[in-house]
Amino acid sequence: MVSLPYTSSDLSFTRSLAKVELHAHLNGSVRRSTLASLALAQGLSPDAIIASSQILPGDTRSTSAQFSVFHLAHKCIRGAEVVRRVTREILEDWSEDGVVYAEMRTTPRAHEEVGLSVEGYVQAVLDGFRDHQEGSASSSSSCHARLILSIDRRDGAEVAERTVNLALRHRSQGVIGIDLSGDPTLGQWSNWEPALRRARSEGLKVTIHAGEVPDADEETSQILSFHPDRLGHVCYLSPSNAKKLEETQPKIPLELCLTSNLLVCPQIVPEYSAHHFAKHYAQEHPVALCTDDTAVFGSSLSQEYAIAMQAFGFSREETKRIARDALQASFLDRNDPLWAELERVVGQEMTM
Numbered sequence: 008m009v010s011l012p013y014t015s016s017d018l019s020f021t022r023s024l025a026k027v028e029l030h031a032h033l034n035g036s037v038r039r040s041t042l043a044s045l046a047l048a049q050g051l052s053p054d055a056i057i058a059s060s061q062i063l064p065g066d067t068r069s070t071s072a073q074f075s076v077f078h079l080a081h082k083c084i085r086g087a088e089v090v091r092r093v094t095r096e097i098l099e100d101w102s103e104d105g106v107v108y109a110e111m112r113t114t115p116r117a118h119e120e121v122g123l124s125v126e127g128y129v130q131a132v133l134d135g136f137r138d139h140q141e142g143s144a145s146s147s148s149s150c151h152a153r154l155i156l157s158i159d160r161r162d163g164a165e166v167a168e169r170t171v172n173l174a175l176r177h178r179s180q181g182v183i184g185i186d187l188s189g190d191p192t193l194g195q196w197s198n199w200e201p202a203l204r205r206a207r208s209e210g211l212k213v214t215i216h217a218g219e220v221p222d223a224d225e226e227t228s229q230i231l232s233f234h235p236d237r238l239g240h241v242c243y244l245s246p247s248n249a250k251k252l253e254e255t256q257p258k259i260p261l262e263l264c265l266t267s268n269l270l271v272c273p274q275i276v277p278e279y280s281a282h283h284f285a286k287h288y289a290q291e292h293p294v295a296l297c298t299d300d301t302a303v304f305g306s307s308l309s310q311e312y313a314i315a316m317q318a319f320g321f322s323r324e325e326t327k328r329i330a331r332d333a334l335q336a337s338f339l340d341r342n343d344p345l346w347a348e349l350e351r352v353v354g355q356e357m358t359m
């Protein structure tokens with residue numbers, strides 16, 4: 008297990024805070040016990056499951072090799088019922104952790120061998136959202152969820168267009184945006200830009216993973232010129248791109264994931280206190296603390312908040328503000344009745 012640097016009193020405080028999760032991938036957040044039992048059913052040994060489902064400290068693999076951890080989830084999570092179940096469980100776990108609103112993201116994929124289409128995949132995720140909402144109707148807490156559909160960098164222009172169409176068709180059920188993610192060493196920006204422009208012109212929000220590897224300055228510059236609604240990671244930022252980011256108006260909120268970046272980008276984030284969250288926060292650039300993949304990195308949102316308290320010396324009041332700042336960066340329509348409710352509760356301590 009990863010030993011995470013926080014105190015137990017900070018953790019009980021951050022768990023009790025009503026929080027917002029803006030950057031978390033479905034198949035990277037599957038409950039470990041469920042993934043283990045699905046993997047065992049596929050004949051994998053428990054050791055193999057751990058080795059192939061997590062990125063742990065000291066992992067010296069290349070970024071591309073690290074991305075193979077997602078294969079296990081993709082191999083085991085097959086069919087509408089399983090997708091629906093794991094989605095519901097993730098929301099239960101987040102709710103348990105004090106997350107009251109989440110923008111979950113996932114790459115729509117067909118599971119052909121079991122007759123699941125991409126359309127069916129998206130529907131199964133949305134059904135999982137509904138199951139959680141209905142299941143928690145009688146309890147005091149639930150995690151309200153919206154969906155962002157991801158374009159995988161492995162895929163080209165055609166799949167990107169299809170993903171935007173899927174998002175548009177499911178908008179009334181809670182799909183609010185499009186993401187670009189996947190192995191950061193693959194693909195090129197020009198493949199996806201037309202689809203992302205169309206998404207935006209149709210009123211979908213756009214968030215993009217940027218600067219997860221060195222030597223991507225040209226692409227990061229193109230992404231900044233596109234001016235997405237949010238950016239994920241931005242670990243590697245050349246001085247000229249840093250200037251461009253600061254000068255872009257309105258400012259682009261950043262989704263920042265401490266443990267993910269420490270484990271995937273150790274050259275630039277060798278320890279938590281060196282994470283660029285501190286710099287952007289000090290510059291009053293809008294930031295949202297997120298997890299990326301709770302299962303892969305073994306860290307929940309309340310743990311990430313507790314780590315931030317320890318690493319950057321945040322007081323409880325500052326930490327509450329961080330939760331409220333995340334809400335301000337959300338894609339939720341300000342006219343949605345949920346908005347007013349979230350504005351009331353996010354950043355408050357809840358009785359759990």
Ligand SMILES: CNc1ncnc2c1ncn2[C@@H]1O[C@H](COP(=O)(O)O)[C@@H](O)[C@H]1O
Pocket residue numbers: 032033034035077112113114115157159188189190191216219267271299300
């Ligand atoms: C570590 N930082 C990251 N950077 C880029 N992409 C990431 C990621 N973490 C996860 N993903 C993307 O999300 C997929 C798993 O969830 P879904 O199958 O879509 O639900 C991964 O295959 C990858 O494409």
Ligand SMILES: [Zn+2]
Pocket residue numbers: 030032188216239299
């Ligand atoms: Zn991500």
